[in-house]
Amino acid sequence: MSTALSFLTRRGFGQLVFAGGAAALMPTVALAEIPADTPLHGLSAYGDLKYAAGFEAFGYANPDAPQGGRMNYAVPSWFFNQSVRTFDTLNTFVLRGNAPPRIEKLYDALMVTSLDEPDSLYCALAESVSISADRNAFTFRLRPEATFSTGAPVTAADVAFSYLTFKEKGHPALAVLLKIVADAIAEDERTVRIVFSGRQTMPDVLLALAIPIVPKAFYDGRDFETNDLTEIPGSGRYRVGRMAVGQYIEYERREDYWAKDMNFARGLDHFQTIRIDFFRDRQPALEAFKKGEIDFREEFTTRSWATEYEFPAVKAKRVIRREFPVETLPKFQCWALNQRRERFADVRVRRAINMCFDFEWTNANLLFGLRTHSDSCFEGSDFKATGTPSPEEAALLETLRGQIPDEAFGAVWAQPVSDGTGNDRRILRDALALFADAGWTRGAGGLVNAKGEVFRLEFMINGTEQQRVYGKFFDTLRLIGVDASFRLVDEAQYQDRQANYDFDMILAAFGLGATPTRESLSIFFGSAARDYPGSYNFPGMADAGVDALIERVGTSKTRAEMTIAMKCLDRVLRARLDWLPNITADMRRVAYWDMFGFKEPKPDYGFPVESLWWYDEAKAKAIGRA
Numbered sequence: 001m002s003t004a005l006s007f008l009t010r011r012g013f014g015q016l017v018f019a020g021g022a023a024a025l026m027p028t029v030a031l032a033e034i035p036a037d038t039p040l041h042g043l044s045a046y047g048d049l050k051y052a053a054g055f056e057a058f059g060y061a062n063p064d065a066p067q068g069g070r071m072n073y074a075v076p077s078w079f080f081n082q083s084v085r086t087f088d089t090l091n092t093f094v095l096r097g098n099a100p101p102r103i104e105k106l107y108d109a110l111m112v113t114s115l116d117e118p119d120s121l122y123c124a125l126a127e128s129v130s131i132s133a134d135r136n137a138f139t140f141r142l143r144p145e146a147t148f149s150t151g152a153p154v155t156a157a158d159v160a161f162s163y164l165t166f167k168e169k170g171h172p173a174l175a176v177l178l179k180i181v182a183d184a185i186a187e188d189e190r191t192v193r194i195v196f197s198g199r200q201t202m203p204d205v206l207l208a209l210a211i212p213i214v215p216k217a218f219y220d221g222r223d224f225e226t227n228d229l230t231e232i233p234g235s236g237r238y239r240v241g242r243m244a245v246g247q248y249i250e251y252e253r254r255e256d257y258w259a260k261d262m263n264f265a266r267g268l269d270h271f272q273t274i275r276i277d278f279f280r281d282r283q284p285a286l287e288a289f290k291k292g293e294i295d296f297r298e299e300f301t302t303r304s305w306a307t308e309y310e311f312p313a314v315k316a317k318r319v320i321r322r323e324f325p326v327e328t329l330p331k332f333q334c335w336a337l338n339q340r341r342e343r344f345a346d347v348r349v350r351r352a353i354n355m356c357f358d359f360e361w362t363n364a365n366l367l368f369g370l371r372t373h374s375d376s377c378f379e380g381s382d383f384k385a386t387g388t389p390s391p392e393e394a395a396l397l398e399t400l401r402g403q404i405p406d407e408a409f410g411a412v413w414a415q416p417v418s419d420g421t422g423n424d425r426r427i428l429r430d431a432l433a434l435f436a437d438a439g440w441t442r443g444a445g446g447l448v449n450a451k452g453e454v455f456r457l458e459f460m461i462n463g464t465e466q467q468r469v470y471g472k473f474f475d476t477l478r479l480i481g482v483d484a485s486f487r488l489v490d491e492a493q494y495q496d497r498q499a500n501y502d503f504d505m506i507l508a509a510f511g512l513g514a515t516p517t518r519e520s521l522s523i524f525f526g527s528a529a530r531d532y533p534g535s536y537n538f539p540g541m542a543d544a545g546v547d548a549l550i551e552r553v554g555t556s557k558t559r560a561e562m563t564i565a566m567k568c569l570d571r572v573l574r575a576r577l578d579w580l581p582n583i584t585a586d587m588r589r590v591a592y593w594d595m596f597g598f599k600e601p602k603p604d605y606g607f608p609v610e611s612l613w614w615y616d617e618a619k620a621k622a623i624g625r626a
Contacts, residue, residue, distance in 0.1 A: 034131060036130075036131060036132055036133035037130045037131075037132070037133075037139075038130055038131075039128035039129070039130050039141070040123075040128060040129050040130060040131075041053040041054075041122060041123050041128065042111075042120060042121060042122040042123065043111070043120065043121050043129065043202070043205070043206060043209070044117075044119055044120040044121075044202075045119035045120075045201075045202045045203040045206055045515050045559075046119060046202070046515075046558060046559045048117070048119075048120070049117075049120055050114065050116065050117050050120065051114070051120075051122065054263075055263050056263055056266070057263055057266040057267045058114055058115070058116070058263075058264070058267070058268075059116055059603075060115060060116060060599055060602070060603045060612060061266060061267030061268050061599075061612075062267045062270075062599050062614070063266050063267035064267075065267065065270050065597060065614040066270065066597075066614055066615065066616070066617070067253075067270050067272070067614075068270075068271070068272045068615060069270075069271055069272060069273075069595075069614070069615020069617065069620075070271055070272060070273035070274070070275060070295075070615065071271045071273075071274050071275070071295050071296060071596070071609075071610060071613070071615070072275045072276075072277065072293060072294050072295045072296075073102075073274055073275065073276055073294070073295065073296050073609075073610055074276075074277075074285060074289065074294050074296060074297040074298070075101040075102060075276055076298040076300070077101075077511065078101040079092070079101075079104065079173075080092050080093070080099070080171045080173055080174075081094065081095060081096065081097055081098060081099050081171060081495065082098070082099045082100065082101045082103070083098040083099070083100075083101075083278075083491050083495065084101060084276075084278065084279075085098075085278060085279065085280055085462070085491040086098055086246040086278050086280075086491055086492070087099055087100040087245065087246060087249065087278065088227070088229075088245060088246070088492075089227040089228060089229065090103060090228070090229055090230060090231055090232065090240065091225075091226065091227055091228070091232060092104065092171075093166065093170050093171055093174065093212075093214075093224075093232075094169070094170065094171055094224070094225050094227065095171050095172060095499055095533065095534045096225070096227050097227040098491060098492065098495060100243075100249045100276060100278075101276060102251060102274065102276060102610065103240075104212065104236075105236055105237060105238040105251055105269075105274070105610075106149070106231070106232070106233075106234035106236045106238055106239055106240070106251075107212030107213065107214065107234035107235065107236045108124055108125050108146070108154075108212070108213060108234065108235040108236045108259070109124055109125060109209070109210045109211055109212055109213060110123070110124060110125050110126045110129075110140050110159065110209050110210070110213070111123055111124055111125075111126060111129070111206075111209045111210055112124045112210065112264050113206075113210060113605075114605075115603035115604070115605045115606040115608075116603045116604060116605065117605065118328075118514035118515050118605060119203060119206065119514060119515035119559075120206075121206050121209060121210060122263075122264055123140075123264070124259070124262075124264050124265075125140075125142055125143060125146050125154055125159075125213060125235065126140035126141060126142055126143065127141050127142065127143045128140070128141045129141075129209075136182075136195060136196050136197075136198055136200075137193050137194065137195045137196070138193070138194045138196075138205065138209065139187075139191065139192070139193045139194075140159070140191070140192050140193075140194070141190060141191055142154060142155070142156060142159070142190040142191070142192065143258075143259075143262075144190065145258045145259070146235055146258055146259070147235060147258045148215050148233045148234065148235045149233045149234060149235070149239050149254060149256075150215070150233045152215060152217065153189075154213060154215075154235050155186070155189050155190070155216075156186035156187065156188065156189055156190060156191055156192035157186045157189075157216050158213055158214065158215050158216050159184065159186070159192040159213055160184040160185060160186045160192055161214075161216035161219075162184075162211065162212070162213045162214050162216075163178065163181055163184035163194060163211070164183075164184050165219075165224055166178055166211060167179070167181055169224050169225060171534065172523075172532055172533065172534030172535050173523060173534070173535075173536070174211065176519055176522065176523045176529065176532070176535065177207055177208055177211070177519055177520075178208055178211070179197075179519060180196050180197050180199055180200040180204050180205075180208065180519065181194060181195070181196060181197070181208060182195045182196060182197045182198075183195040194208070194209070196208075201517065201518060201554045201555060201556075203515045203516070203517035203518075203554070203562075204517045204518055204519050204554065206515070206517075207513075207517055207519065207520060212234065213234075213235065214232055214233070214234065215233050218232060218233055229243075229245065235258065235259075236257075237253060237254060237257050237259075237260075237265065237269045238251040238252060238253055238254060238269070238274070239251070239252055239254055240252075241273065246278055247277065247278055248275060248276065248277045248278065249275070249276050250273050250274065250275045250276075251273070251274045251275075252272065252273055253269065253271065253272045253273070268611050268612065269610075269611050270613070270614035270615065271610065271613075271614070271615060274610050277293070277294065280491075281463060281464065282301060282304070282463065282465055285297070286304055286308060289591070290311050290313070292313070292593060292625065295592060295593045295595065295596075296590065296591075296592040296593075296596070296609060296613075297590065297591050297592070298588060298589065298590045299589045299590070299591060300589075301465055302366070302367040302368045302370040302371060303366070303367075303368065303468075305368070305370065305589050306368035306370065307368075309321050309591055313593070314591075317594065318593060318594055318623040318624075318625075319591055319592070319593055319594065320591065320592055320593075320594050321589075321590075321591050322589075322590055322591070322592075323587040323588065323589050323590075324587065324588040324590060324602055324607065325586075325587065325588070325602070326380065326585070326586060326587060326588055327511075327603075327604060327605055327606060327607060328381070328514065328604045328605060329380075329381065329511060329512060329513065329514055329605065330377070330378040330379065330380065330381040330383055330384075330512040330513075330516075331374070331378075331379040331380045331381075331511075331512075331584045332377050332378070332379070332508075332509065332510045332511070332512050333374060333507070333508070333509040333510075333581075333582045333583060333584055334374070334377060334507075334508060334509075334579035334580055334581050334582055335354075335505055335506070335507055335508075335579070335580040335582055336505065336506050336507075336508055336538035336539045336578075336579060336580075337349075337350055337353065337504070337505050337539060337578075337580065338501060338503055338504055338505065338538065338539065338540055339539050339540040339541060339578070340501055340530075340540040341504060343449075343455060343456075344504070344539075346438040346439075347405075347576060347577055348434040348435070348437050348438040349434070349435065349438045349440070350577045350578070350580060351431075351434055351577055352431040352432070352434035352435045352438070353431075353457070353477070353482075353580070354415075354577065354580045355416055355427050355428070355430060355431040355434075356428070356431055356473060356476045356477050356480065356482075357470070357473045357476075358418045358420070358421075358422050358423075358424060358427075358472065358473070358476065359373040359415065359418070359583065360417065360418045360419070360420040361418065361420050361421065361422035361472065362469065362470075362472060362473070363583075364420060365422075365472075366468070366469055366472075367469070367583070370585065370589075371583040371584065371585055372583065372584055372585070372586065373415045373581075373583060373584075374415075374581035374582055374583060374584045375412075375413070375414045375415050375574065375581055376570050376573075376574060376581055377512075377524075377570070377573055377579055377581060378512070378566065378570055379581065379584045380584065380586070381512075381514075382563050382566075383516070383563060383566035383567060383569075383570055384567070384570055385412045385567040385568075385570040385571045385574070386412065387411060387412065388410060388411050388412075389408075389409065389567075389568070389571065390564075390567075392564045393564055393567055393568050393571070394409070396549075396552065396564060396565065396568050397409055397568050397571070400545050400548055400549070403544055403545035403548065404545035404546075404572045404575070405572065405575040405576060407575040408568075408571040408572045408575045412570070412571050412574055413571075413574040413575055413577070414574075415581070416430075422472055422476075423476070428476070428479075428480060431480060432480055435447055435455070435480075440455050442481050443481075446481035446482065446483055447480070447481035447482055454483050455481070455482050455483065456482075456483040456484075456485075456504070457477060457482055457483070457484045457485075457504050457505060458484075458485050458486070458487050458503070458504040458505065459474070459484070459485070459486050459487065459504070459505045459506070459507075460487045460489060460494065460497060460498075460503040460504070460505065460506050461486055461487065461488050461489075461506075461507070462488070462489060462490070462491055462494040463488075464488070466486075466507060467486050467488070474486065487503075498538070499533055499534045500533060501533075501538070501540065506538060507582065508536070508538055510524075510536065514605055515559075515562075516553055516562070516566060517553075517554060518550055518551060518553060518554025518555075519554075521550045521553060521554075521569070522547075522550055523535050523536050523537065524536045524537060524579075525537065525541060525546050525550060525569075525573065525578070526546070526547055526550055527541075527542035527543065527544070527546075527547050530542045539578040539579055541576070541578035541579075543572075543576065543578075545572060546569065546572055546573070546576070549565060549568055549569040549572060550569065552565040552568075553565040553566055553569060588607065590609075593623065593625060594619055594622075594623055595615065595616055595619045595620035595623060595625050595626075596613045596614065596615060596616055596619070597613065597614050597615075597616040597619070598612055598613040598614070599612065
């Protein structure tokens with residue numbers, strides 16, 4: 001299945017210098033109660049900071065872990081224009097091209113997130129942040145030690161340039177994120193002020209304050225949107241080492257990293273070399289893992305997990321199979337039916353198509369019983385609605401009566417449950433009735449409208465696994481008269497067609513943050529993102545009621561208030577079914593050669609093994625891999 005994740009997974013793209021700590025939660029201090037122009041070491045969306053000023057390291061970090069060694073890593077997530085099948089550029093900040101995953105490890109940001117809190121940031125490139133009296137400007141004092149890999153200091157001019165350039169020319173996800181930034185001003189060499197529009201909320205601000213910082217001087221005489229293999233210098237822990245275009249890339253740990261003894265970086269990023277190999281398909285990647293050419297692999301294909309992990313190294317316990325709990329984050333894997341094409345604009349059509357997918361049969365016969373059927377874009381989180389609306393939810397929904405579907409006021413929509421035969425006649429009769437209500441009836445050529453046009457549905461894919469899992473689904477669609485087909489395209493064509501919405505249907509999987517914001521939700525569900533090239537509004541939805549609920553989420557003053565608004569949004573999204581929830585898993589299933597150490601338990605809000613784990617030489621020797 002697709003595993004591409006958005007920048008929202010890490011609540012700020014630039015920072016993989018993840019960390020954690022052992023302090024108890026500090027007393028809540030609301031943003032409005034923080035004195036103006038007071039230097040702060042961290043910020044929280046709703047007032048809670050786990051770590052006091054001067055903390056030693058984050059709790060899930062290990063300052064005593066050995067440094068060095070290498071990890072040949074099969075990445076489970078990627079961002080923006082990145083791809084795991086090939087790469088042709090090192091510029092991940094723009095829409096065009098295919099960049100290698102983990103290129104973000106080259107870059108630091110003003111602030112970093114912690115992985116054991118849902119909505120906090122701590123100073124990184126900045127040594128302090130202060131907030132203006134009107135709460136619209138955030139002033140940062142940069143650390144004097146901060147330097148780029150070139151040796152040049154990180155200056156306020158670099159920060160201002162990064163913010164303004166990413167807003168104007170950056171990848172759409174960055175540009176949307178920075179819409180709320182009105183200006184970025186270098187007040188002196190080490191002081192920069194980020195001015196917001198006045199429409200921002202604290203969660204919006206936190207996302208904006210974690211973007212990567214690049215050197216202004218690098219772009220003197222160079223087009224920001226140039227796609228080539230020139231390394232864009234950063235101030236992060238790693239830099240690019242050896243690479244072969246489309247085959248592999250290695251990231252090398254910098255011994256001269258300016259922040260190696262700073263609390264936000266201490267005890268993290270232990271590997272000297274992180275290598276990523278590129279494969280056109282899953283099976284060659286799995287075979288490379290079996291041979292020991294790949295050291296760590298998260299398995300997303302249930303057939304492989306159930307049938308292909310009994311090779312000799314597993315039996316000899318040289319390779320470990322293990323399940324880790326998933327993070328406390330909304331899980332999003334959905335189909336997008338492109339409503340820019342008129343035949344998908346009717347909700348009855350979308351419901352009918354969804355009903356043709358027999359999850360019970362598919363899970364039993366193809367997925368080895370390892371998946372569950374998603375009802376929601378926010379599966380596995382507190383934001384998923386249940387039953388009928390609570391009094392608080394009902395009160396909010398009532399303010400939108402007439403703008404949202406009537407179904408949102410009753411029991412929340414849930415997936416149909418089939419008889420598991422793969423041909424549940426009751427459900428298929430209901431699907432045909434919905435098609436008929438929408439104007440599509442059985443004719444000689446299949447389902448046709450009043451003009452005699454046949455209903456066509458092409459599922460664009462970039463790997464063969466989706467064709468295997470959803471083959472029965474498409475057989476069923478054809479059975480009831482849909483001209484249904486798969487279109488397998490290469491990675492470059494997939495990226496281009498996805499960015500320009502040139503498809504009928506795709507499958508998308510994203511990691512959503514623990515604290516949704518107005519801007520992060522808008523890029524998936526907001527009307528303004530419908531025709532914005534490169535946004536994640538793949539269905540092309542545009543609805544005033546949804547926009548109003550996104551606004552309510554964004555303006556919530558407490559986490560409880562935000563959660564109520566999110567549950568209402570979930571009810572409306574499930575009634576509209578712009579995104580068709582698909583399948584999910586409640587565990588991370590990973591396999592790795594037994595040559596690593598790591599701290600347990602894993603953090604609740606992220607699992608960047610390349611930052612958290614380390615090379616254990618004694619273990620490597622024991623399995624003959626030293």
